[in-house]
Amino acid sequence: MSFITRGFSGRNRERDPNLPPGQTLVEDWPVLSAGPTPDIDPADWEFVVVTENGRRSWNWDDFHALGVEDVTVDIHCVTHWSKLGMAWRGVPLDKVFDEVETGHDYVMAHSYGGYTTNVPLDELLDGQAWIAFEADGEPLSPEHGGPARLLVPHLYFWKSAKWIHGLVTMPRDDPGFWEQNGYHLHGDPWQEERYW
Amino acid sequence: MKVDGNAIAGPLAEVFGRDVTLAVATCAGCHESGVIARTMVYATAMGAVARCAHCELVLMVLGGRPGARMLFSMPGVSSLELMPDEPTPDEESVGTAQRAGGGLSGSHSS
Amino acid sequence: MTRRPAGWHAATVRAVTVETPSARRIEFEVPSWPGNDAGSHVDVRLTAPDGYQATRSYSIASSGETPRVVLAVDEVPGGEVSPFLVHELQPGDQVELHGPLGSYFVWGPDGEQRPVQLIAGGSGVVPLYAMAEVRDALQEVRRDATPFRLLYSVRTPEDRFFAPELSRFAGRGLDIRYVYTRQAPDGWAEPVGRITRETLAAAVWPVEQRPSVYVCGPTAFVEAVADWLVALGHEPRDIRTERFGGG
Numbered sequence: 001m002s003f004i005t006r007g008f009s010g011r012n013r014e015r016d017p018n019l020p021p022g023q024t025l026v027e028d029w030p031v032l033s034a035g036p037t038p039d040i041d042p043a044d045w046e047f048v049v050v051t052e053n054g055r056r057s058w059n060w061d062d063f064h065a066l067g068v069e070d071v072t073v074d075i076h077c078v079t080h081w082s083k084l085g086m087a088w089r090g091v092p093l094d095k096v097f098d099e100v101e102t103g104h105d106y107v108m109a110h111s112y113g114g115y116t117t118n119v120p121l122d123e124l125l126d127g128q129a130w131i132a133f134e135a136d137g138e139p140l141s142p143e144h145g146g147p148a149r150l151l152v153p154h155l156y157f158w159k160s161a162k163w164i165h166g167l168v169t170m171p172r173d174d175p176g177f178w179e180q181n182g183y184h185l186h187g188d189p190w191q192e193e194r195y196w
Numbered sequence: 197m198k199v200d201g202n203a204i205a206g207p208l209a210e211v212f213g214r215d216v217t218l219a220v221a222t223c224a225g226c227h228e229s230g231v232i233a234r235t236m237v238y239a240t241a242m243g244a245v246a247r248c249a250h251c252e253l254v255l256m257v258l259g260g261r262p263g264a265r266m267l268f269s270m271p272g273v274s275s276l277e278l279m280p281d282e283p284t285p286d287e288e289s290v291g292t293a294q295r296a297g298g299g300l301s302g303s304h305s306s
Numbered sequence: 307m308t309r310r311p312a313g314w315h316a317a318t319v320r321a322v323t324v325e326t327p328s329a330r331r332i333e334f335e336v337p338s339w340p341g342n343d344a345g346s347h348v349d350v351r352l353t354a355p356d357g358y359q360a361t362r363s364y365s366i367a368s369s370g371e372t373p374r375v376v377l378a379v380d381e382v383p384g385g386e387v388s389p390f391l392v393h394e395l396q397p398g399d400q401v402e403l404h405g406p407l408g409s410y411f412v413w414g415p416d417g418e419q420r421p422v423q424l425i426a427g428g429s430g431v432v433p434l435y436a437m438a439e440v441r442d443a444l445q446e447v448r449r450d451a452t453p454f455r456l457l458y459s460v461r462t463p464e465d466r467f468f469a470p471e472l473s474r475f476a477g478r479g480l481d482i483r484y485v486y487t488r489q490a491p492d493g494w495a496e497p498v499g500r501i502t503r504e505t506l507a508a509a510v511w512p513v514e515q516r517p518s519v520y521v522c523g524p525t526a527f528v529e530a531v532a533d534w535l536v537a538l539g540h541e542p543r544d545i546r547t548e549r550f551g552g553g
Contacts, residue, residue: 199550
């Protein structure tokens with residue numbers, strides 16, 4: 001049985017009512033990766049949506065033409081850090097799903113490099129998610145997921161897949177990479193849905 | 197944080213009951229093999245992902261709830277080769293362990 | 307190498323001494339310790355009153371069949387564990403250690419004729435120091451101890467770990483070459499700055515000697531050095547590496 005280490009309290013984890021439970025505000029922007037940073041030229045980039053009805057893809061310029069907007073959101077990482085009031089710029093997924101029909105209720109996000117994460121389709125709509133190209137007024141750097149990442153700020157940030165390549169709709173809520181490895185299928189920070 | 201298989205010796209020892217940094221893993225993707233110490237490991241507070249140094253395939257994942265339940269998977273390891281464990285001898289053994297790796301060590305570039 | 311079981315041990319701090327302005331040498335007494343080979347490491351786990359735990363790996367500076375485990379911990383600014391170990395830990399405190407860990411990045415006398423090349427980046431010197439210490443103890447007993455070279459890259463002279471001990475070893479056959487990356491001692495003839503392929507080539511055992519190489523330090527340092535060694539003609543299988551995080 002582990003014993004308490006005299007004088008050790010870990011990071012300051014006081015409960016801040018502005019933050020979901022167990023989160024701490026940070027000023028920097030930590031980088032967490034499960035693999036090497038892919039090197040993707042926007043000239044080669046595509047965004048793909050696959051449904052039971054077929055496949056649709058856009059290149060960089062065509063995708064931007066769907067309509068880009070600025071949003072300010074809070075982000076919460078399951079490793080306990082949060083950033084409030086971050087400025088992001090991207091294409092809302094509402095615009096994408098205006099162009100696509102599906103009867104499926106779930107989506108698997110696929111990244112360049114092979115990362116996957118699952119999200120219910122209705123949680124990507126109604127102004128809840130974007131494909132983002134800029135953060136804090138700057139083009140998204142590769143280490144933070146550039147040239148484009150999924151942004152789903154109401155869920156833990158591992159769901160905001162970096163280096164997004166496309167979405168595949170699915171009839172069941174199949175688990176993505178971290179969801180297969182101990183992390184919660186849904187991931188709501190306000191319910192503290194961190195692990196299985 | 198990019199490190200190597202030495203960095204996950206502890207959690208792997210919890211899984212296998214002994215140190216396995218010299219165990220030889222064969223990659224299910226490219227079929228190269230090499231010691232676990234020479235795998236490329238991406239370690240963060242979320243967990244650790246060990247990748248083949250030759251083809252970058254995910255070999256092993258350590259996840260789960262820290263301090264409570266460890267989750268270990270080997271999706272990319274088609275086989276693992278270990279020497280049998282031995283009782284600690286009275287005298288020091290002669291002979292360095294020489295299981296330095298082949299393909300999994302790749303070219304050392306990131 | 308002697309096969310030693312890895313387990314969780316309660317360790318009591320016996321001494322904390324200043325190693326460098328940012329690092330401390332911490333000596334633990336671990337009654338259940340099975341001993342460890344030079345180069346192995348240990349996972350240190352701390353538990354907060356609310357049950358929160360943090361674990362970090364540290365190379366062991368000591369070796370042999372002894373209940374004494376010595377670490378040299380450098381403070382990572384903003385870190386969770388190292389500032390506690392450097393500034394808070396006191397003699398009499400207890401922490402949990404998991405180890406000894408690592409059977410790849412270890413060295414012991416083996417009767418091989420090949421020389422050993424140690425290459426350290428910053429606090430990567432710790433496991434290599436343990437190896438040099440074993441070699442030095444052997445040197446006292448046998449004049450034909452394995453020839454060792456240590457190439458040690460460090461910011462300034464004040465940042466050197468184990469400076470007095472390494473000095474003594476140098477007097478007994480350890481060939482030490484320092485590379486200072488920010489500031490060198492007065493009168494230092496070599497350039498100040500990061501190690502280069504040329505510096506490396508000039509400092510290490512020639513390829514024809516087929517040295518057994520151990521490289522330890524931040525990942526970017528280890529990978530640059532390993533790439534250069536291979537380019538110089540050293541066989542990849544003769545180069546053992548241990549990467550710390552932090553680029």
